[in-house]
Amino acid sequence: MESVNWLALIYGLVGGLGLFLYGMKMMSEGLQKSAGSSLRNILEKLTTNRVVGTFVGVVVTTIIQSSSATTVMVVGFVNAGLMNLVQALSIVLGANVGTTVTAQLIAFKIGKLALPAIGIGVFMRMFAGNKKYHYWGEVLIGFGLLFLGLQIMKEGFVPLRHSVLFREAFVSFSHNPILAVVAGAVLTMIVQSSSATIGITVALATTGLIDYYAACALVLGENIGTTITANLAAIGTNPTARRAAFGHFLINALGVCYMLVFLKYFTQAVDVMTPGDPNFINADGNQPYIARHIANLHTGFNIVNLFIFMPVLHILARICEKIIPDKGNGRDDALVFLDDCLIETPDFAVSQARKEVSRMSALSLEMLKLSRDAFFTRDQKVIEKVHELEDTVDLLEKDISTFLVRLNQEQISANTSRELNSLLHVLHDLEKIGDYAENIVNYTDKLIESGIRFTGEAMQEMEEIFEVAIRFTENVMAAYNAGGLPKEIDTEDENTIDKMRKRFKKNHLDRLQNGACSVETGILFVDILNNLEKAGDQAFNIAQVVMGEDS
Structure with a gap:
């Protein structure tokens, strides 16, 4: 058994995660700058019913690649009285589906395009005269950094294959999916990005440190952890806005609870619909098909959640109203439409x-x-x-x-x-x-x-x-x-x-x-x-x- 170079492993994990998070942020900001105004108008005007609201949530989050940005905007709209709680929850359902596009992108074998994307993006950012090209340059740079960071994390995890302690720890996730759910939720709360924890999960699974079942349980936990952003954004807002944020948590938490009961059957269903054996190990010791299976489970879970909860959003809204009653929002400042959380979405903030x-x-x-x-x-x-x-x-x-x-x-x-x-x-x-x-x-x-x-x-x-x-x-x-x-x-x-x-x-x-x-x-x-x-x-x-x- 080879010894693990812990310093190199920590450098690889921290550096790779940093590149991934910065790339994700840059890509999201570039997309928001290039299309932020129109997306804000879509969110504000096209949420007349829950079906349209769900569709809008999917589209907007798919474009800006940030469910956090979408949910923060939703909390702001609710706080300003521009939409009701049922409309807000419908957008949240859609945002949950839209954010899974990141995992789908990660599952594609396009890591080799990372460096060309960074090069082209830097050229557009530095030398293009049109501001629109500057923003798309940022998108390409972010895209490249995201995949470069993911590749570095994958390589950093490889030495852990030789650590008996870590292999046993990760194996416990397969035997105890609830533990894996908790771990995924906590990690996402810390990192403040479900996309980043999905990337870490894919890196762990691809290098063979965790199996398909454990990875799926981690992904479920990440769906709970990502709701912390909206709830932090709702601090200091009115009760309706806090209910919208809590509703986001409630939808994902209830979804994970029922999915844990059927997780074994759901993973098998995803396995049948997705090409390749997720547990196949190639000559390099990697599992080449597991990333696509993880991405499809992530998307499938949120689509199932959407169809289950959309008909009962009014019931969820009433539950949120019972849990968070009207007792005033505790604010004594003069502002009505502005909250600090809106700083993350400049166009909407303006x-x-x-x-x-x-x-x-x-x-x-x-x-x-x-x-x-x-x-x-x-x-x-x-x-x-x-x-x-x-x-x-x-x-x-x-x-x-x-x-x-x-x-x-x-x-x-x-x-x-x-x-x-x-x-x-x-x-x-x-x-x-x-x-x-x-x-x-x-x-x-x-x-x-x-x-x-x-x-x-x-x-x-x-x-x-x-x-x-x-x-x-x-x-x-x-x-x-x-x-x-x-x-x-x-x-x-x-x-x-x-x-x-x-x-x-x-x-x-x-x-x-x-x-x-x-x-x-x-x-x-x-x-x-x-x-x-x-x-x-x-x-x-x-x-x-x-x-x-x-x-």
């Missing part, structure tokens, strides 16, 4: 951030309207409401900006980067509009405290400039929130506000000279005029974003 900005725009506009009401009615309750909204707007601006800055540090496309910059500009402008509205109610407070009254002419002028400022801001925000940018927008009101401010300021000086108003009254009058003009300027900045003229 879409959700825009919804958050749209919500903030409504609050800023409401503040401007309330500042007018407070000025004319002198109602302290209205003034207090503006101060409350100012706190919310400030918190939103801070939290959304922090999220967008973090998102900007991820690997994102040029279009996504431009949209992030536009969002940050609009956020600043909205926050300033809120500030100017609060300034106006502060001046109104001074008017109330001092018992100061404007002349009838001054009140008429205020009514006119308030009307134009609010109308212009309302039109700009409506155009921005409608999407489909860039688009033309009428900005004549902004010039009107500027002209009004100058004319009304001159009229005020005339009244001051005639003794129709006091100096203190005049100062407050001009201060309110200036803040309305500045609010118009911020709205004009947003209009430039709408028209695609922002720098």
